[in-house]
Amino acid sequence: MNTLRCRGCTDYRLTASYRSGSPGDWSYDAHVAAAEIGASSNYIESSSDSVDDMDPNDKQRITASVEASLLSLLGFSKRPRPKGKPHVPESLKKLYAKQNSISSSNIAKKGLHTRSANTVRSFSHIESPLDEKFQSSNRFRLSFDLSSIPQEEVLKAAELSLTRIALESGSSKKLARILVHDIIRPGVKDQHKPLLRLIDSRVIDMTSNSTISLDVHPAVSRWLQDGNNHGLLIQVSSRNRTSDSHVRLKRSVDESHDTWSSSRPTLFTYTDDGRSKMASASEIMDRRARRAALRKNRRKDGRENCRRHPLYVDFVDVGWNDWIVAPPGYDAFYCNGDCPFPLSDHLNSTNHAIVQNLVYSTNPAMLPRACCVPTALSSISMLYLDEENKVVLKNYQDMAVIGCGCR
CATH class of the missing domain: 2.60.120.970 (Jelly Rolls)
Structure with missing residues (x-):
C-alpha cells in the first residue's frame, strides 16, 4: 500500500491511501487518512510503511483520531447514532438533488429568502x-x-x-x-x-x-x-x-x-452556521478557465507539473453510511506536482511564489520552493441524521478541490 503524505505548506492537507480498483484510483482509508482544514503541502510518496503492519492498538488510536478530526470538520462533537431507519422528506430529496447541480455553498428555495x-x-x-x-x-x-x-x-x-x-x-x-x-x-x-x-x-x-x-x-x-x-x-x-x-x-x-x-x-x-460563502458567476467562470489551463501542465521530461489528482472519500469505508444518508462518498481530489522555475502562467501562481522560486533557484538552502496547493475549492451537500435523529441537509464549503496552483 502506497501512502501519500503532505508536508511543508499552509493551506490544506489531505492524507490518503492508494487502493487499486477504487473510484478514481484513490480511496479514503480510515486507518491512514485525515482531512484537516488549516494545513497543506506538497505530497510525497512513501511505500515503506503499511498500516497492515501496525500494532492493533495503534490502528485503533489512529482510527479514533481520524474520526474525531472529520467529525470536528463536519461540526459534530460526537458521532450520531441513528435510531431506526430514517425517513427523508421528498422535498429534502429534491432540494439535495438541486444543490448537487449548482455551484454554490448556499441553499436556494423558490419563494423563500434562503439565499444565505x-x-x-x-x-x-x-x-x-x-x-x-x-x-x-x-x-x-x-x-x-x-x-x-x-x-x-x-x-x-x-x-x-x-x-x-x-x-x-x-x-x-x-x-x-x-x-x-x-x-x-x-x-x-x-x-x-x-x-x-x-x-x-x-x-x-x-x-x-x-x-x-x-x-x-x-x-x-x-x-x-x-x-x-x-x-x-x-x-x-x-x-x-x-x-x-x-x-x-x-x-x-x-x-x-x-x-x-x-x-x-x-x-x-x-x-x-456562519460558514457559507456565495459563489459568484465570475468565480465559477474563473474556475472553468483554471481547469482548462491545468490540462496543459505535463512537462516534456515526463514529470508532471502541479495539477489536480483523483481522491475519492468513501463514507462506507469509514463506517458512517448508517447516519450519512447521501452521498455515499464524494470526489475530494488533491493537488500534487512540481512547481518548476520559472513558473508558467498556467500554474496559477502568485507573485510571492514567483519570487520564492527565484530565490530558491539561487540559494536552495535558504528556503523551499513554491508548493502545489489547492487554489479553489467547492462545497458538497450532505443529507444526514444529527444527534437528535433529525434529518438535516447541509452544505459544507471547501470540501473538494477545483483548481491547483503554485503558492
Whole structure:
C-alpha cells in the first residue's frame, strides 16, 4: 500500500491511501487518512510503511483520531447514532438533488429568502393531549420541538408543509383558505382567550390532493429568540361550514410508517452556521478557465507539473453510511506536482511564489520552493441524521478541490 503524505505548506492537507480498483484510483482509508482544514503541502510518496503492519492498538488510536478530526470538520462533537431507519422528506430529496447541480455553498428555495442559508432541518409534528382540545377538523394545533437547532445558527427562513386531502369530486366546495397563526399566548378556560398572530394564508383547491407550503418564519424566529413556543394554530375557512377532514394530522390504523411519514405535517428550517460563502458567476467562470489551463501542465521530461489528482472519500469505508444518508462518498481530489522555475502562467501562481522560486533557484538552502496547493475549492451537500435523529441537509464549503496552483 502506497501512502501519500503532505508536508511543508499552509493551506490544506489531505492524507490518503492508494487502493487499486477504487473510484478514481484513490480511496479514503480510515486507518491512514485525515482531512484537516488549516494545513497543506506538497505530497510525497512513501511505500515503506503499511498500516497492515501496525500494532492493533495503534490502528485503533489512529482510527479514533481520524474520526474525531472529520467529525470536528463536519461540526459534530460526537458521532450520531441513528435510531431506526430514517425517513427523508421528498422535498429534502429534491432540494439535495438541486444543490448537487449548482455551484454554490448556499441553499436556494423558490419563494423563500434562503439565499444565505446552508443548512436545512425537518421537524415532525409532536402529538400531545392538547391536540384533543381542537375537535374540529377545520381548526387544529401543531407543535414542533426545535431544541436541536444550535444557538449560534441564524434562522433565514421557515416553512410548514401540509398534505391536503381531496374532497369527493361531487362536492360543491371548490376553494378554501388555510390560515396559519402563531400562538403567542395559549387560552385559559374561563380566564382569557388565546392570543394569536396571523402569519400566512393560502387559497387551495379542495377537490385535489396537494402539498401546501406556508411561510412561518416570524413564528419560528420568535420561538428561537424568547423560547415561548406554544405551536401553530391552523384554520381552514370555506363558504360551506360543514366539517370535513382537510389536512393529514394522524396516522391511520392500517397505514404504513413510510406512507404516514411522507404525509404528516412537517416544519422545515433554513439556517446559516456562519460558514457559507456565495459563489459568484465570475468565480465559477474563473474556475472553468483554471481547469482548462491545468490540462496543459505535463512537462516534456515526463514529470508532471502541479495539477489536480483523483481522491475519492468513501463514507462506507469509514463506517458512517448508517447516519450519512447521501452521498455515499464524494470526489475530494488533491493537488500534487512540481512547481518548476520559472513558473508558467498556467500554474496559477502568485507573485510571492514567483519570487520564492527565484530565490530558491539561487540559494536552495535558504528556503523551499513554491508548493502545489489547492487554489479553489467547492462545497458538497450532505443529507444526514444529527444527534437528535433529525434529518438535516447541509452544505459544507471547501470540501473538494477545483483548481491547483503554485503558492
